[in-house]
Amino acid sequence: MPSTDTPILPLRISNLSKAFGNHIALDNLDLTLEPGQVLALLGPSGCGKTTLLRCIAGLLAADSGEIVIRGHTVASGKINLPPEQRGLGMVFQDYALWPHMTLAENLAFPLQMKKLPRAEQQYRIRWALELVGLAHLADRSPGTLSGGQQQRIALARAIVAQPALLLMDEPLSNLDKNLRAQLAIEIRTLIDDLGLTAIFVTHDQHEAFALADKVAVMHQGRIAQLASPEALFHHPATPAIAEFLDAxxxxxxxxxxxxxxxxxxxxxxxxxxxxxxxxxxxxxxxxxxxxxxxxxxxxxxxxxxxxxxxxxxxxxxxxxxxxxxxxxxxxxxxxxxxxxxxxxxxxxxxxxxxxxxxxxxxxxxxxxxxxxxxxxxx
Structure with missing residues (x-):
């Protein structure tokens, strides 16, 4: 007899709102993410995409609404779990690597927060470094690496603890054009190989189309259109979206x-x-x-x-x-x-x-x- 169990959604957001003074950054926003899905939050500066990502990560408290990650409520009313208790991996725009630590030590930090045994920490560090092709540089410091290598290390640190959800903030914006294209393929391949669910923020439609299964175009704190890259480009919901996408x-x-x-x-x-x-x-x-x-x-x-x-x-x-x-x-x-x-x-x-x-x-x-x-x- 087939199972009737409903799969646990990686992310469910209901009625999320956030204001900074008179500026409404998020306006009663709803969003659901399916297992294995890669979602791009796309839009110009000030549309709310980074605020949304920070609320999901626990770096910013929403004014109202609910965030549920893999069936666990992490934000609702008085509940607001800190980032380390949300089961997330995060890749920051500026890499956020600790310069005084080696690459291996940077990757060890989230594992130490989970209080994993030392042997398992070493195994996961080696595994993550091999995935991004930088195991031979484990004892180097971040300052000796190129921009592309630093981004790979930031990605390795985000996945080393095997997160329920991967969050990325403008992951390719600091790289040159050729390296962006190469790393976009590497990131998407890695996400698919590991079966990860991911959300990333970008203002670049080409980056969104290259990495995402679904793209949410944001405008004034709301999702103006949520669709596949192909549907979004060929069937934009409004003339404003068509202009933004240069369709x-x-x-x-x-x-x-x-x-x-x-x-x-x-x-x-x-x-x-x-x-x-x-x-x-x-x-x-x-x-x-x-x-x-x-x-x-x-x-x-x-x-x-x-x-x-x-x-x-x-x-x-x-x-x-x-x-x-x-x-x-x-x-x-x-x-x-x-x-x-x-x-x-x-x-x-x-x-x-x-x-x-x-x-x-x-x-x-x-x-x-x-x-x-x-x-x-x-």
């Missing part, structure tokens, strides 16, 4: 019985719209294509070489709006070239004036044609 360009348009009206051109839709209304449509960077007889007119304002494509800024001839579109290298005209464009993505994401999501599907997909340059337009 594409926002254009004003009109919906009517004849279809989608952008400037002076109407694009037919697969499903007619009964009511006339204003919408904002999201055009991903690859949603437009240059085409000889395209209905939209524009001029290349600038182009940036990205290695396998150019990112071009196009000035469209409607409402003086700049639309960023992604152009492949072989189809990129120089700056100040006049061009014509068409929409090649049939499925578009849009919002009406009330903020309601309006899914749109264009009736026809027009392929890309020959680039029309300035001389041909003259």
């Amino acid at each position: 594409g360009s926002l254009l004003s348009a009109q919906l009517s019985g004849t279809g989608l009206q952008i400037g002076s051109h109407a694009f037919a839709l697969t499903t007619p719209v009964a009511t006339h209304r204003h919408v904002q449509i999201l055009l991903p960077h690859n949603a437009l294509s240059l085409q000889t007889d395209g209905p939209l007119y524009g001029r290349v304002r600038s182009r940036i070489y990205q290695g396998d494509y150019y990112l071009a800024q196009i000035q469209l001839d409607l409402a003086n709006s700049d639309t960023m579109i992604k152009l492949h290298l072989q189809n990129c005209p120089p700056a100040n070239t006049h061009v014509r464009l068409t929409i090649v993505n049939r499925s578009l994401h849009a919002w009406d004036s009330s903020g309601q999501v309006v899914p749109l599907v264009l009736a026809n997909k027009v392929g890309a044609g020959k680039i029309l340059v300035e001389e041909e337009l003259a």
Whole structure:
């Protein structure tokens, strides 16, 4: 007979609030984390993501609400367990390694707090150092290590006590671009191999997408959207989230019985719209294509070489709006070239004036044609 036991959730947060004077940092926030899940708290400075992480860690007391870690209430009313009693591992933005201790001694600290036998401490220290590939440096001091090595040691210290939940505060922000990408893969692989559940804070969407199963975009102390990286990027809940993620360009348009009206051109839709209304449509960077007889007119304002494509800024001839579109290298005209464009993505994401999501599907997909340059337009 199959078990009907409900699995114990690594984290459950209910009605969590925190204010600093008149500033509301967390506003009645709810959050649940599934076993083995990696969650990114993403948002700009001041959105509440670091405050939330600090409340979970026990470094900051919430004003109200409840935090339950693996079935144990760690914060609720008068209950507020200190960090060492919450069963957590923490990776800080600045590594927070003790400079007067060796790497092995840094890793020993959380094990000593748990009063584990010395033999087990030595075994776990060796195990954690081997996981991050730095066992040969056990007797070195943190000051002799590179930034990437220090971050690996900080990670090793966070997992050495086998925590119920791993917390990371901007874990890659102090590293250069190439090292960030490498360490992101290493951290995610380690989390998967150990079956850890983790939450990390970041302002960088690329870091969030690289490490997380789910991303919570925070705004004014609340979770504005919680979704997978793919769903978040392709189906943002609001225009503000789309802009924050740089998911594409926002254009004003009109919906009517004849279809989608952008400037002076109407694009037919697969499903007619009964009511006339204003919408904002999201055009991903690859949603437009240059085409000889395209209905939209524009001029290349600038182009940036990205290695396998150019990112071009196009000035469209409607409402003086700049639309960023992604152009492949072989189809990129120089700056100040006049061009014509068409929409090649049939499925578009849009919002009406009330903020309601309006899914749109264009009736026809027009392929890309020959680039029309300035001389041909003259």
